[in-house]
Amino acid sequence: MNSILQVNDLRVYFDTPRAIVKAVDGVTFDIKTGERFGLIGESGSGKSTIALAIMRLVRAPGRIESGEILLDGENLLTLSDQEMRRRRLNKVAMVTQGAMNSLNPVIRIRKQFADGLESHGVNLSNEEMGERLADLLARVGLKPNVANMYPHELSGGMKQRVCMAFAISLRPSLIIADEPTSALDVVVQRQVMQTLRQVQEDLGSAVILIGHDMGLMAQFASRVGVMYAGKMVEEGPVRQMFNRPEHPYTRLLMESLPSLEEKEALVGGKGSPPSAADRPRGCVFHPRCPYVMDHCIDVEPVYRQVHPNQFAACHLHDPEVVSKAVALSPVEEARK
Ligand code: SF4
Secondary structure, three states: OOEEEEEEEEEEEEEOOOOEEEEEEEEEEEEEOOOEEEEEOOOOOOHHHHHHHHOOOOOOOEEEEEEEEEEOOEEHHHOOHHHHHHHEOOOEEEEEOOHHHHOOOOOOHHHHHHHHHHHOOOOOOHHHHHHHHHHHHHHOOOOHHHHHOOHHHOOHHHHHHHHHHHHOOOOOOEEEEEOOOOOOOHHHHHHHHHHHHHHHHHHOOEEEEEEOOHHHHHHHOOEEEEEEOOEEEEEEEHHHHHHOOOOHHHHHHHHOOOOOOOOOOOOOOOOOOOOOOOOOOOOOOHHHOOOOEHHHHHOOOOEEEEEOOEEEEOHHHOHHHHHHOOEOOOHHHHHO
């Protein structure tokens, strides 16, 4: 299957008075046409910054330092601002956690859609607009009368669906959903995720779902990428990765999931992610890793294939390193 998106060695930095913060530091991945890809990681791992970079919405003091973002073969980073504006919604659209707050509470949904489409060069007659809007609302499970309502008359879940309808209005080939359900209660979360899946299947668009909820990822995505401290540390088919995580950080994420069968105490990850302005050298995960070796402290691991379609950045997958390295367990050794 062809790739709709290829992100190559992407680096997004923020210039701060104290240091250059490397929010995304050399990330490479691709998304196939119509694929559901999950991007998972703790807060500050860089996953939302990747989304902003794809949309070309990184604002100062942030900047895209280097890399390539190829959408359908076209490098978005070389487009003019005007060309990029035309690609948004047409080719790539984003739904965020706060998307529903972007609706103007005192303007009817229909008018907001018409204004939005007009700003993308789509001018429809009243009748055409009515039909288009009814179709879009139906796709996200809303009745046509929602078009005549004000946002303040809608629940959070309904508003999020309206935003989803807007995101798909020009049938983009890629939809980025950045924690689209975090502000909603669990039942509504499930409904919104079902809607997103339905829309994805109807349109055949690829979706990048960004979040930290492993359960949600397992249900939605066919492939996942795990981010840690600005780097992609593991990537692979969702079932394969959940059954056999190969990076110690992914393993910790799995172990921290509650289980109905096992009644043992939950295992939490030791420590917390490093400050973005002061990342450890060598492997960025080494201060928290239960398998840390002397080699990990100075040398950054190569991102390599560890199983068919599964990749990880960890020295444990380099037999030569493992044969010579000295284990530094417990973890505290690594902090010396
Ligand atoms: Fe742990 Fe070393 Fe692998 Fe990093 S490279 S995850 S420190 S074993």
